[in-house]
Amino acid sequence: xxxxxxxxxxxxxxxxxxxxxxxxxxxxxxxxxxxxxxxxxxxxxxxxxxxxxxxxxxxxxxxxxxxxxxxxxxxxxxxxxxxxxxxxxxxxxxxxxxxxxxxxxxxxxxxxxx
Amino acid sequence: xxxxxxxxxxxxxxxxxxxxxxxxxxxxxxxxxxxxxxxxxxxxxxxxxxxxxxxxxxxxxxxxxxxxxxxxxxxxxxxxxxxxxxxxxxxxxxxxxxxxxxxxxxxxxxxxxx
Numbered sequence: 001x002x003x004x005x006x007x008x009x010x011x012x013x014x015x016x017x018x019x020x021x022x023x024x025x026x027x028x029x030x031x032x033x034x035x036x037x038x039x040x041x042x043x044x045x046x047x048x049x050x051x052x053x054x055x056x057x058x059x060x061x062x063x064x065x066x067x068x069x070x071x072x073x074x075x076x077x078x079x080x081x082x083x084x085x086x087x088x089x090x091x092x093x094x095x096x097x098x099x100x101x102x103x104x105x106x107x108x109x110x111x112x113x114x
Numbered sequence: 115x116x117x118x119x120x121x122x123x124x125x126x127x128x129x130x131x132x133x134x135x136x137x138x139x140x141x142x143x144x145x146x147x148x149x150x151x152x153x154x155x156x157x158x159x160x161x162x163x164x165x166x167x168x169x170x171x172x173x174x175x176x177x178x179x180x181x182x183x184x185x186x187x188x189x190x191x192x193x194x195x196x197x198x199x200x201x202x203x204x205x206x207x208x209x210x211x212x213x214x215x216x217x218x219x220x221x222x223x224x225x226x227x228x
Contacts, residue, residue, distance in 0.1 A: 008154050034217075041221075041222075042221060043118075043204050043206075043220050043222050044217075044219045046216045046217070049215070089156055089157070091156075091157075093215060102159070102215075102217070103173075104157040106156045107154075
């Protein structure tokens with residue numbers, strides 16, 4: 001049978017439109033979250049982070065929203081550009097002795113249409 | 115700064131062979147981690163280190179060994195390669211808790227085991 005994990009969710013947006021990428025996390029005790037961007041053939045690159053005592057954080061053209069009630073995270077990209085085409089991952093930091101254990105979501109592929 | 119470097123970029127092994135994936139960082143980061151990334155899936159933590167001489171297991175440690183004799187280097191050893199270890203391997207480093215959790219990733223090593 002086919003593994004669910006083989007096919008990434010894909011979001012296609014027109015250049016100039018806003019993009020919203022969603023992520024459901026698993027652990028209500030997670031206290032820190034990061035969004036990463038991964039371009040083809042490269043390692044993940046940090047975009048923006050948010051701590052669990054916040055519900056919104058803004059960067060340059062990006063905004064992360066955190067809804068702890070439903071354990072949901074979203075990344076909003078304003079005025080999407082062709083260079084934004086990539087796979088986007090959310091990662092949650094789970095509590096452990098060293099506070100460094102991140103759990104990554106499967107990712108969403110963003111395609112920007114001309 | 116070179117950031118996080120990984121060698122080799124590509125490797126093909128036969129089942130049962132051993133090899134070491136190299137990772138180095140020049141940012142004086144305390145934390146270093148190894149992840150594997152399989153098609154359509156998020157990164158999974160193999161092993162991590164919170165400083166020279168200290169290592170611990172992540173989510174998928176079986177078949178891999180690590181050591182951390184210096185702050186800069188964190189090699190990953192495959193003891194007896196298996197086809198299930200075909201994957202892309204990423205090394206990451208960060209300053210550590212209380213400072214910032216942002217992980218800097220290397221470019222990856224694509225490993226195929228036949």
